[in-house]
Amino acid sequence: QKEVEQDPGPLSVPEGAIVSLNCTYSNSAFQYFMWYRQYSRKGPELLMYTYSSGNKEDGRFTAQVDKSSKYISLFIRDSQPSDSATYLCAILTGTASKLTFGTGTRLQVTL
Amino acid sequence: EADIYQTPRYLVIGTGKKITLECSQTMGHDKMYWYQQDPGMELHLIHYSYGVNSTEKGDLSSESTVSRIRTEHFPLTLESARPSHTSQYLCASRGGTYGYTFGSGTRLTVV
Numbered sequence: 001q002k003e004v005e006q007d008p009g010p011l012s013v014p015e016g017a018i019v020s021l022n023c024t025y026s027n028s029a030f031q032y033f034m035w036y037r038q039y040s041r042k043g044p045e046l047l048m049y050t051y052s053s054g055n056k057e058d059g060r061f062t063a064q065v066d067k068s069s070k071y072i073s074l075f076i077r078d079s080q081p082s083d084s085a086t087y088l089c090a091i092l093t094g095t096a097s098k099l100t101f102g103t104g105t106r107l108q109v110t111l
Numbered sequence: 112e113a114d115i116y117q118t119p120r121y122l123v124i125g126t127g128k129k130i131t132l133e134c135s136q137t138m139g140h141d142k143m144y145w146y147q148q149d150p151g152m153e154l155h156l157i158h159y160s161y162g163v164n165s166t167e168k169g170d171l172s173s174e175s176t177v178s179r180i181r182t183e184h185f186p187l188t189l190e191s192a193r194p195s196h197t198s199q200y201l202c203a204s205r206g207g208t209y210g211y212t213f214g215s216g217t218r219l220t221v222v
Contacts (some may be wrong), residue, residue: 008151034210036213041216041218042216043117043201043203043213043214043215043216044154044201044211044213044214045213046210046211049210056122088153088154090210090211098144098156098159098169099211101153101154103152103153104153105215106151
């Protein structure tokens, strides 16, 4: 079983839709949770990070962590074609310096 | 503006050639990483370094080698390239924050 599971998609939504992207993890020692966005032929860029259960908001993006269920989510409001990319969840334990990545979900926002 | 630079961006090379993929960062980060990513697939850690003269193999076995003689420089070398080495190679660094900063990647094709 992978430590981090993520549906690879692809996920196609119309412009303006609310998008929900999710990951589950198995290691309860994980403490820090991140979301990266990767455009085609580019390196991943950090979107958001959080270290506690609950919600963290940044503009149109909301990261949600539920440690009791080992479940993390990224919500995108008012999705735009420029949001079309692959979104990767990434998780870190407190003592390690190596991120564990999900497989990434490919998102396509259509006009 | 990228603070971590990878060169070349694209490389097509013949089987058996020796190649070095360059990675440099200007942030003074101690921790640096090399990931391999096939199209549409997850990132696999192949090498990492926690500082000068420190190198470790990652989770995915790789025939490549790395060196860390200077903090800002973390090159990856393939002594004899093969078609199975065709992939995208991503370099990343991490300072005191939780997230990694990625370069734009080198897309390697071995023919």
